[in-house]
Amino acid sequence: MGHGVKRKEDPRFIQGKGNYVDDVKLPGMLFLDFVRSPYAHARIKSINADKAKALPGVVAVLTGKDLVPLGLDWIPTLSSDKMMVLPTEKVVFQMQEVVGIVAEDRYTAADAVSLVEVEYEPLPAVTNPMKALEPGAPIVRPDKGTNHVFHWEVGDKAATEKLFSGADVVVKQELYYPRIHVSYMETAGCVADFDQVRGHLTLWMTTQAPHAVRTVAALVTKIPENNIRIISPDIGGGFGGKVYVYPGYIVAAVASIVTGHPVKWINDRSDDQPSTAFGRDWHMTAELAAKKDGTMLGVRIKTVSDHGAFFGDANPSKFPAGLFSICTGSYDLKGGFAEVDGAYTNKPLGGITYRCSFRVTEAVYAIERMVDVLAYKIGMDPTDLRMKNFIPSNKFPYKSIFGWTYDSGNYTAALKKAMDKIGYWDLRKEQAEKRKKGELMGIGVSSFTEIVGAGPSAQFDILGIKMFDSAEIRIHPTGKAIARFGTKSQGQGHETTYAQIIAEELGLPIEDITVEEGDTDTAPYGLGTYASRSTPTAGAAAAMASRKIRDKARKLAAHLLEAREEDLVWERGKFYVKGSPERAKTIQDIAFAAYTNHPPGVEAGLEAVDYYDPPNMTFPFGSYICVVDIDRGTGQPKVRRFVAVDDCGNIINPLIVEGQIHGALAMGFGTSFLEEIKYDEDGNVFGANFMDYLIPTAVETPKWETEKTTTPSPHHPFGAKGVGESATVGSPAAFVNAVVDALSQGGIPHIDMPLSPWKIWNALKEKGLAMEA
Amino acid sequence: MKGGDDAKVLAGGQSLIPLLKLRLASPTRLVDINGIPGLEYIRESGGYLRMGALTRMADLEASDLIMKRYPIIHDASVEIADPTVRNLGTVGGNISHGDPANDLPAIMLALEAEFVAEGGSGSRTMKAEGFFVDTFTTALNHNEILTEIRVPMASPRSGGSYLKLEKRIGDFAIAGSAVQLSLNSRGECERLGVGLTAVGPTAIKAKKAEEALKGKKLTDEGAIRRVGELAAEAASPTTDLRGPADYKKEMVKVLTIRSLKRAYQRAQRGGM
Numbered sequence A: 001m002g003h004g005v006k007r008k009e010d011p012r013f014i015q016g017k018g019n020y021v022d023d024v025k026l027p028g029m030l031f032l033d034f035v036r037s038p039y040a041h042a043r044i045k046s047i048n049a050d051k052a053k054a055l056p057g058v059v060a061v062l063t064g065k066d067l068v069p070l071g072l073d074w075i076p077t078l079s080s081d082k083m084m085v086l087p088t089e090k091v092v093f094q095m096q097e098v099v100g101i102v103a104e105d106r107y108t109a110a111d112a113v114s115l116v117e118v119e120y121e122p123l124p125a126v127t128n129p130m131k132a133l134e135p136g137a138p139i140v141r142p143d144k145g146t147n148h149v150f151h152w153e154v155g156d157k158a159a160t161e162k163l164f165s166g167a168d169v170v171v172k173q174e175l176y177y178p179r180i181h182v183s184y185m186e187t188a189g190c191v192a193d194f195d196q197v198r199g200h201l202t203l204w205m206t207t208q209a210p211h212a213v214r215t216v217a218a219l220v221t222k223i224p225e226n227n228i229r230i231i232s233p234d235i236g237g238g239f240g241g242k243v244y245v246y247p248g249y250i251v252a253a254v255a256s257i258v259t260g261h262p263v264k265w266i267n268d269r270s271d272d273q274p275s276t277a278f279g280r281d282w283h284m285t286a287e288l289a290a291k292k293d294g295t296m297l298g299v300r301i302k303t304v305s306d307h308g309a310f311f312g313d314a315n316p317s318k319f320p321a322g323l324f325s326i327c328t329g330s331y332d333l334k335g336g337f338a339e340v341d342g343a344y345t346n347k348p349l350g351g352i353t354y355r356c357s358f359r360v361t362e363a364v365y366a367i368e369r370m371v372d373v374l375a376y377k378i379g380m381d382p383t384d385l386r387m388k389n390f391i392p393s394n395k396f397p398y399k400s401i402f403g404w405t406y407d408s409g410n411y412t413a414a415l416k417k418a419m420d421k422i423g424y425w426d427l428r429k430e431q432a433e434k435r436k437k438g439e440l441m442g443i444g445v446s447s448f449t450e451i452v453g454a455g456p457s458a459q460f461d462i463l464g465i466k467m468f469d470s471a472e473i474r475i476h477p478t479g480k481a482i483a484r485f486g487t488k489s490q491g492q493g494h495e496t497t498y499a500q501i502i503a504e505e506l507g508l509p510i511e512d513i514t515v516e517e518g519d520t521d522t523a524p525y526g527l528g529t530y531a532s533r534s535t536p537t538a539g540a541a542a543a544m545a546s547r548k549i550r551d552k553a554r555k556l557a558a559h560l561l562e563a564r565e566e567d568l569v570w571e572r573g574k575f576y577v578k579g580s581p582e583r584a585k586t587i588q589d590i591a592f593a594a595y596t597n598h599p600p601g602v603e604a605g606l607e608a609v610d611y612y613d614p615p616n617m618t619f620p621f622g623s624y625i626c627v628v629d630i631d632r633g634t635g636q637p638k639v640r641r642f643v644a645v646d647d648c649g650n651i652i653n654p655l656i657v658e659g660q661i662h663g664a665l666a667m668g669f670g671t672s673f674l675e676e677i678k679y680d681e682d683g684n685v686f687g688a689n690f691m692d693y694l695i696p697t698a699v700e701t702p703k704w705e706t707e708k709t710t711t712p713s714p715h716h717p718f719g720a721k722g723v724g725e726s727a728t729v730g731s732p733a734a735f736v737n738a739v740v741d742a743l744s745q746g747g748i749p750h751i752d753m754p755l756s757p758w759k760i761w762n763a764l765k766e767k768g769l770a771m772e773a
Numbered sequence B: 001m002k003g004g005d006d007a008k009v010l011a012g013g014q015s016l017i018p019l020l021k022l023r024l025a026s027p028t029r030l031v032d033i034n035g036i037p038g039l040e041y042i043r044e045s046g047g048y049l050r051m052g053a054l055t056r057m058a059d060l061e062a063s064d065l066i067m068k069r070y071p072i073i074h075d076a077s078v079e080i081a082d083p084t085v086r087n088l089g090t091v092g093g094n095i096s097h098g099d100p101a102n103d104l105p106a107i108m109l110a111l112e113a114e115f116v117a118e119g120g121s122g123s124r125t126m127k128a129e130g131f132f133v134d135t136f137t138t139a140l141n142h143n144e145i146l147t148e149i150r151v152p153m154a155s156p157r158s159g160g161s162y163l164k165l166e167k168r169i170g171d172f173a174i175a176g177s178a179v180q181l182s183l184n185s186r187g188e189c190e191r192l193g194v195g196l197t198a199v200g201p202t203a204i205k206a207k208k209a210e211e212a213l214k215g216k217k218l219t220d221e222g223a224i225r226r227v228g229e230l231a232a233e234a235a236s237p238t239t240d241l242r243g244p245a246d247y248k249k250e251m252v253k254v255l256t257i258r259s260l261k262r263a264y265q266r267a268q269r270g271g272m
């Protein structure tokens, strides 16, 4: 552990030998494509697919009406709402799937799509969630009768009111966290293969949570759960977007049942981007109360969240607003109140988990942005203000006002390290000099606290299924091992990380351990990979299962060494009798004995399963500092430097952790400067392909300077915390704070993401700061 | 060309293939011209810089001649799309596509380039001005292909510059300004070419801006500013995901002024 072992999975990815869903090719396989709605909201008057059916090569056409007898025109979502698979009466967002076409090849299917005539009667659409909640707004979901999805709140409203009215300073700012797409490399897709003889469905699909999908599929389709096999092969990125069950999966399965052939569906990029789950679209009014000296007292945030036409957040059942209650951040506050109202709009579903984290991203952005707003208001340096208000390291475990018990932290150390690394005070001097010359330079800080590893079963379940995760390890007679997990890597490097954990616990060489995930017929049950939960849950299960194996190995070693169990000493990879280390039995000797020479009263074999129910969440944290220069002629921002100090507890593989941080920082950079899926009032979607929705490439992505501090989690078996999302969560506030800091001399309080050059330029122009050349 | 109106020439495919993929175009025939020999070259002869239509944009980037004597083209060559697109995309295709967001058309307007086309009825030469008829429409007939792009040879006291504002490196321009300047022996502006990218239905030749500096010194800040303002007036951008129209118009001014200043510096150094 702690070694930057090269990733075991990389040779196959680098050589193009991965096996993704689109690589699955079965004899007689057919292809599914969709007619999609040009309208955001319209009644379907008629569907005429005669011409499509007449096209040679077209095998079947499926509409919502065909799904009604199967009870599959609507399916339950992960948030106890329901979702249309194919519409029977009306469409509710632009690019919604309307008719499925199954043909002998992909091109014929696409040709046939353009031959289907659908007659629509357009209805007024609503795309702004605030407007959706106003009386008289068009109702997206007549079955609900209202666009209001839920109200959620945390904290003591009245006490917070009092706290605020007695405070010296209150700052208030509207903050919009834009709607973004995960933009994984591989779009959503599946191959459905229904065996009519056995009544058995195999579904290769791009899913982050294969077991949950199997259970839901069994409940919805009434196919017995033992007759459903979900295989999630190599996945080209998930980021939450592949937790959801999309209509394509269902229609492909139905098409396979109807035609008796395997059916493949792979979304085109320009179909995927506007129709699959989005993240964010979160509209906040945030307030912070403080004393004159900068002592922060409380936080108050009112939010409207946009959920599209179906409430399909992949959130733990008890948390409709996710873990937004982490919005007190890294600070020791007296009180606070947060509330969220969800709205239905004429957009595709999404929200939580889509593009990482259970709303932690939004929470961190809010508090870290507001700390800066307060710093400017009271004329205090943003790092001084943070240092003053951090939860002191001697207060951990720390109970937050909204009820979380932060496991461990040392916030001052992380911020100090980041400041030293970047030369913070020198930069402030440089900034002051530049200002005199009329040049704009900004420094932005974000000291985030994450909450990951969902989660303890008392609080965390999805559709009632507790959010444990699992590992099953089998040691073969020759001392090699196979380990299987309930999670599913989409690029996180589980094959390496898990192997390292087992190697550490059992003293096996990493290369002797095969890690498998994603096949529900072989892997133990688990809730999957998202929200940085794999290491805190399944990683812990790997350690616990290894320890069970070690317990049994001790019995076998005692037999082999003719000693008492309690006289044996375990030293990485072997047992020996206390006092005589030369008389040792290696784990390989023991494994062989488990199959060839097991003592009476002990079962043969050497294997264990563990279902790990974490006692608490883990709370990774870090401090990021960004330096940005702004062109006063064009408004174009350029990130000059970015220092990221992360603390995710004990690290299993620093190389993988570094990779996760780099990737997530790039995502945060994209969110901050480039990305947004926009809608006009009629519900037309903009930013639906990579020509219009720009994600960062290696060229403009800043050089990341990473550092770490190590504050182990006290409750995790080997002191680790999650890390996958830390930088997505933590970095946007640093970028925005840097840009706003550069503009602060002009009294510009805030600019919403994405920080496009024209938004910055408009702000400059308004304050007379824009230059003509 | 066989296949009539419905056939399409395929060069680097970097604009055409995306259109086919998105099913925005579905010609019944593609005529691959990559096999035509002798259309990939960059050389000076007969008073012109000559570029074969099949010259890859990556070759522009790698050319010493372009870098030293035609920096305006070099500026663009490193900013058009990304290296993969430039390896395949051709100079001829970039111009023939008639996309106002492509970078080379504005540069050709600033440089007063000429285009040689070959067709069933022989060969003809067209001026860049007037070539870009409308979005995706050029003066080329459907039975013609562009074979050579020629640019009047750079004079010793000339310099050019192309500046492109982009949302993301490798993206199409928010706006771009191509400026080619020739000075007389007194250091006054003898000729100015100004071409604009992505701010109208076609690449735009900003003629009033070109005229405004004639006979003036480039130390005249007011005159330089006036060029920028006139260039902005020539622009008719629309609001889209690459920015609001008024911003783009302002950026034409900023970019033109900056481009002009850089062109002047280069002219003083003898073109570089």
Ligand SMILES: Cc1cc2nc3c(=O)[nH]c(=O)nc-3n(C[C@H](O)[C@H](O)[C@H](O)COP(=O)(O)OP(=O)(O)OC[C@H]3O[C@@H](n4cnc5c(N)ncnc54)[C@H](O)[C@@H]3O)c2cc1C
Residues within 6 Å of the ligand: B008, B009, B010, B011, B012, B013, B014, B015, B016, B017, B018, B033, B053, B054, B079, B080, B081, B082, B085, B088, B089, B090, B091, B092, B093, B094, B095, B096, B097, B101, B102, B103, B104, B140, B144, B145, B146, B147, B170, B171, B172, B173
């Ligand atoms: C991701 C991406 C980003 C891009 N970004 C930029 C950018 O920033 N700036 C920029 O300028 N361009 C950009 N492009 C466009 C790119 O430069 C194209 O390659 C170029 O515009 C077309 O050249 P081509 O040789 O690929 O032409 P093709 O795609 O083969 O053809 C384009 C059109 O021109 C016609 N044509 C081609 N050659 C001839 C000829 N010799 N005679 C007559 N007609 C011809 C074709 O029939 C077709 O209609 C980008 C492209 C991509 C894919």
